[in-house]
Amino acid sequence: MPTFVYMTRCDGCGHCVDICPSDIMHIDKTVRRAVNIEPNMCWECYSCVKACPQNAIDVRGYADFAPLGHSVRVLREEEKGTISWKIKFRDGREKNFLSPITTQPWGEKIPKLGELEVPDEEALKSQLLCYEPDALNINTGLPVMKKEQLKEGVYY
Amino acid sequence: MSKVKTVWEDCDILVVGGGMAGTGAAYEARYWGRDMKIICAEKANIDRSGAVAQGLYAINCYMGMQWDENQPEDHVRYARNDLMGLVREDLAFDMARHVDSAVHKFEEWGLPIMRNKETGRYQREGKWQIMIHGESYKPIVAEAARNSADKIYNRIMVTHLLMDESKENRVGGAVGFNCRTGDFHVFRAKAVIVGAGGASHIFKPRSVGEGMGRTWYAPWSSGSAYALPIEVGAKMTQMENRIVLTRFKDGYGPVGAYFLHLKTYTQNTYGEEYESKWYEHTKAMVGEYIDHTPTPTCLRNHAFIEEVKAGRGPIHMVTMEAFQDPHLEEVGWENFLGMTVGQAVVWASQDVDPKYMNPELTTSEPYVMGSHATCSGAWVSGPEDISPPEYYWGYNRMLTVDGLFGAGDTVGGTAHKFSSGSFTEGRIAAKAAVKYILDLGDEKIVVNNKQCEDLKEVIYKPLENYTVGRNEITAGTVSPSYLLPIQGLQRLEKIMDEYVGGISVNYMTNENLLKRGIELLGTLQEDLEHIGAEDLHQLMRAWELKHRTLTSECVAQHTLFREETRWPGYYYRGDHMKLDDDNWHCLTLSRRDPETGEWTMEKAPLYHIVDDKEDNQ
Numbered sequence A: 001m002p003t004f005v006y007m008t009r010c011d012g013c014g015h016c017v018d019i020c021p022s023d024i025m026h027i028d029k030t031v032r033r034a035v036n037i038e039p040n041m042c043w044e045c046y047s048c049v050k051a052c053p054q055n056a057i058d059v060r061g062y063a064d065f066a067p068l069g070h071s072v073r074v075l076r077e078e079e080k081g082t083i084s085w086k087i088k089f090r091d092g093r094e095k096n097f098l099s100p101i102t103t104q105p106w107g108e109k110i111p112k113l114g115e116l117e118v119p120d121e122e123a124l125k126s127q128l129l130c131y132e133p134d135a136l137n138i139n140t141g142l143p144v145m146k147k148e149q150l151k152e153g154v155y156y
Numbered sequence B: 001m002s003k004v005k006t007v008w009e010d011c012d013i014l015v016v017g018g019g020m021a022g023t024g025a026a027y028e029a030r031y032w033g034r035d036m037k038i039i040c041a042e043k044a045n046i047d048r049s050g051a052v053a054q055g056l057y058a059i060n061c062y063m064g065m066q067w068d069e070n071q072p073e074d075h076v077r078y079a080r081n082d083l084m085g086l087v088r089e090d091l092a093f094d095m096a097r098h099v100d101s102a103v104h105k106f107e108e109w110g111l112p113i114m115r116n117k118e119t120g121r122y123q124r125e126g127k128w129q130i131m132i133h134g135e136s137y138k139p140i141v142a143e144a145a146r147n148s149a150d151k152i153y154n155r156i157m158v159t160h161l162l163m164d165e166s167k168e169n170r171v172g173g174a175v176g177f178n179c180r181t182g183d184f185h186v187f188r189a190k191a192v193i194v195g196a197g198g199a200s201h202i203f204k205p206r207s208v209g210e211g212m213g214r215t216w217y218a219p220w221s222s223g224s225a226y227a228l229p230i231e232v233g234a235k236m237t238q239m240e241n242r243i244v245l246t247r248f249k250d251g252y253g254p255v256g257a258y259f260l261h262l263k264t265y266t267q268n269t270y271g272e273e274y275e276s277k278w279y280e281h282t283k284a285m286v287g288e289y290i291d292h293t294p295t296p297t298c299l300r301n302h303a304f305i306e307e308v309k310a311g312r313g314p315i316h317m318v319t320m321e322a323f324q325d326p327h328l329e330e331v332g333w334e335n336f337l338g339m340t341v342g343q344a345v346v347w348a349s350q351d352v353d354p355k356y357m358n359p360e361l362t363t364s365e366p367y368v369m370g371s372h373a374t375c376s377g378a379w380v381s382g383p384e385d386i387s388p389p390e391y392y393w394g395y396n397r398m399l400t401v402d403g404l405f406g407a408g409d410t411v412g413g414t415a416h417k418f419s420s421g422s423f424t425e426g427r428i429a430a431k432a433a434v435k436y437i438l439d440l441g442d443e444k445i446v447v448n449n450k451q452c453e454d455l456k457e458v459i460y461k462p463l464e465n466y467t468v469g470r471n472e473i474t475a476g477t478v479s480p481s482y483l484l485p486i487q488g489l490q491r492l493e494k495i496m497d498e499y500v501g502g503i504s505v506n507y508m509t510n511e512n513l514l515k516r517g518i519e520l521l522g523t524l525q526e527d528l529e530h531i532g533a534e535d536l537h538q539l540m541r542a543w544e545l546k547h548r549t550l551t552s553e554c555v556a557q558h559t560l561f562r563e564e565t566r567w568p569g570y571y572y573r574g575d576h577m578k579l580d581d582d583n584w585h586c587l588t589l590s591r592r593d594p595e596t597g598e599w600t601m602e603k604a605p606l607y608h609i610v611d612d613k614e615d616n617q
Ligand SMILES: Cc1cc2nc3c(=O)[nH]c(=O)nc-3n(C[C@H](O)[C@H](O)[C@H](O)COP(=O)(O)OP(=O)(O)OC[C@H]3O[C@@H](n4cnc5c(N)ncnc54)[C@H](O)[C@@H]3O)c2cc1C
Pocket: B016, B017, B018, B019, B020, B021, B022, B041, B042, B043, B044, B046, B049, B050, B051, B052, B056, B057, B058, B059, B060, B061, B156, B157, B158, B159, B195, B196, B197, B198, B216, B217, B218, B220, B221, B222, B224, B225, B254, B339, B340, B371, B372, B407, B408, B409, B410, B417, B418, B419, B420, B422, B423
């Protein structure tokens, strides 16, 4: 399909519509539930699957090369900061994986640069970016090159 | 068109595309442009847009200067070597000297970067890559952009740049439409930073039918990063340098972690090592470049392609040894789940367990982009402290159109930036854009209503084409008066595939093929005036197709211009099968005249900044 939506689980909330980078999850006007309107432009990126509060979306591998009978399920738990995957092979074997997705409470450590001290003229003229040179973790400053080192058309 | 609502937004900096580069730009712009109005217009939703929508399992560009692992000079040598000598070393050095500071911030924000238990340093996958649990990489950088920008507009497909009417060759903003409401959006801006990502679906993909979405680069990478600047006459560089990737078959699962960390290796169907067999053959084409270490990506592809042509495919990745180690097995799977889930789906469906079976590899169709092991993109100014005169015209990362900046896939000549380098380049461009605006002072940018109204006509025309044409026929997809976006896309892919060096011709082309291909692209351009869009979603597809087609024209023109085979394994000029340093140790530039549509090509000198002492390490 590659994504498809289970009729009995979807409540039409639209989270998948909001997130799909390909703009292909739409709410069907007749059944008032989500549907993948353009399966051949789906990347199987799982963004919609992760976003669905009802676990209503699943993926069936592309028909032109993926035999039926497999599944790759995901559960992304923002509060726990983890993502878990369950892979089921066509022959029934299973594999499970669990990974962290963040080490911080959501959004709290991401700064608002507008609240930092206003940089001066000197800083603006320099080659430094925000938080530099400190954030480079070196004490020799931002690396520089001399223009005299330029050589035109030398073959390396 | 009169019923379409117009939404006006006047701002200082407009960021087009909120991917890795765009989020970096929005973030940094706020620091330097404290009182400036910063707007980002994104085609999808910045939380999961662009090439990093699924996440990533590695950051492929990190110097590690704090542990003296690599210096910016080393990065220049590496990128130069991989691109067969040709990169913009000023831009490469500049990105590399800043990239570590971005990565350190990512970690602070919560991105889980793996650590080596013994050394306490970041876990290296290879010399340049560090390993991450990057499922939420994109939502994390998106949050940084949201904290900085005045407003982020999701679901706006930007179709054209606006030009200042008071001064020639100066940008004045951009226009587009909202893919959900259909509203027409006009952004008048003093500076525009394009971060609209690379291009997939330029060449016919290996997968057909439903699977055509399973390309390596995301199917939503529509070449807007190139078409937007080309349309207003900006110069482009190295657009012939498309990339072909060796990937796991059908799912396009990346091989980096497999080669570098799991130490898996390839062999032909008879279990033989094959790369060394092609050594003499390759040397005859490219000379001593084959002796460089590491072997340039294109040359490894070349051996792969030749071995398959010789009838000894498929090529397998030998995973059965590494996967006996449970830790490595876990890394192997999580590598896909973290950035290319579709590969795990393919293996599950085909009962491929790499612990018991060596999976197949293939070479992909070509892609056009500027941040991976390839460097197609816009011709930009470098930083003032490093760049030679031909590479410098005032503001870092500014294109040849005043006030128009680029970053990430948009910028040409700088391979191996990847996610972290693209974000970094966005930061560099944003700081320069702030300086540009401050230097403008009270000067006004003039964009009159007429310019916007004219573009509005053009933008919504596919809806009208459809409405009118649809009445002529009973039903179905076949119309004598309009083409649907998917039909136009398939025409484009077929032309590029057969004439410009795609998979069905083993990446081969020549002068006559290219000239014919360019003619056919010309008639496709004419037909695109008659593209029909049934709804707003299809209108987006119509504009993606138009952007892809303009990008493709540029690729074809560049490929015709460079009369050599510089990167065997990416593409071949059958009429010039050798690398030709005497004539082509240079960068190629193109410009399309916005009035006439004529292309002019030129060579730009190649400056080497960094010596080669460690090239052969
Ligand atoms: C499968 C895969 C694996 C990769 N692995 C790695 C890795 O391990 N490590 C690493 O560091 N890098 C990796 N990369 C590379 C990395 O993703 C890119 O280098 C990086 O994302 C490029 O950044 P960008 O901002 O130029 O483009 P993108 O991140 O793609 O952003 C482009 C943005 O522009 C938007 N856009 C496009 N057109 C328009 C328009 N017309 N109007 C408005 N908005 C528009 C898009 O929606 C998107 O948000 C990988 C990429 C892929 C696809």
